[in-house]
Amino acid sequence: MSDRESGDEQQQQAQGEQELATRTLTIQSKRFYLDVKQNRRGRFIKIAEVGAGGKKSRLLLAMSTAAEFRDYLTEFSDHYSSLGPPNPENLPEDGKLKSEMITKDNKRYYLDLKENQRGRFLRVAQTVQRGGPRSQIAIPAQGLIEFRDSLTDLLDEFGTDDQEGQSELPESKYMRVENKVFYFDIGSNRRGIYMRVSEVRSNYRTAITIPERSWARFRDILSEYVDKNSSTKKEGE
DNA sequence: TCGGCAG
Structure with missing residues (x-):
């Protein structure tokens, strides 16, 4: 585990990846690390989730994607606060209380406000690369505002300027x-x-x-x- | 308390 960790670090060094800023927040014994990073392709935000049992997952967002995500966080949080107490009777079949999709840089991100026995949470999933680990995180709904505020801090400080010349690929x-x-x-x-x-x-x-x-x-x-x-x-x- | 139903 820590071998793999240091392996990642070394790889990042080799790729000329630098960390510009980092925020840590704890939501219900889950830790989230929001890092602003930069490599030769541009700036991006890495969101890492570490569960109580040490389980990790991560999500990479270009700055412009992160900005769009931030705006949706407000929307999802508003929706969450407008909900009554959990009502197992009239839960949608698929358990999704609200869904949105972000398409940016030819990647798709799926945002789903879901509900289970544990409570409500926002699942953010990126279409998985074949063979790679699944790229998704789950944010407890109670922490959406806090999460949004941390993300906003980073965006305000490091701007939304992305890799510019990268979007010469055809439209979706x-x-x-x-x-x-x-x-x-x-x-x-x-x-x-x-x-x-x-x-x-x-x-x-x-x-x-x-x-x-x-x-x-x-x-x-x-x-x-x-x-x-x-x-x-x-x-x- | 601790976790998030896939192909």
């Missing part, structure tokens, strides 16, 4: 099909350019990542099926 597109929505997001990492196709239903989300070098083959395969399908339709008529 989406498509509604029956009861689902598909999102097409173009992103890039050290391995190259890729398309992330997310399928979003009311209570189910999943995504696949398609490397750019295989797009043409995807298109060809789709065309094949489309052509075959339209010819069988003709024959049927």
Whole structure:
């Protein structure tokens, strides 16, 4: 565990990552570390959650994303305060009391105010990278304001200026099909350019990542099926 | 008190 920790640190050093500021807050025996960091791609905020049992999870947000997130925190907190006492009778099927989605820098973040036996909390989840750890945190609803205030401090101090030249990637597109929505997001990492196709239903989300070098083959395969399908339709008529 | 239902 601490081996992995120091491994991370070393990797960060090697990547020229520097920490500009940090805030710590404790909400119901959970600790949150909000760090402003910077590497050659720009500034970002790292949110780390450490549970009572030492369980960790983290979330990375570009500054502009963090600003948008901050605004939603107010909204979610307002919504939370407007709720009556927990009422197991009329809880939505999926347990989500309010949902929002942030799309920035070709990444999707899902904000869900949820409720379980323990109480209400805001879950913030980013579409997971294949093979990587799931990227999500859960903030107890009682601490949303405090969380927002800490985030605001950092944003006020370090601005919302992001990596500028990074958004030369194509705009996201989406498509509604029956009861689902598909999102097409173009992103890039050290391995190259890729398309992330997310399928979003009311209570189910999943995504696949398609490397750019295989797009043409995807298109060809789709065309094949489309052509075959339209010819069988003709024959049927 | 301590935790957050997935594929």
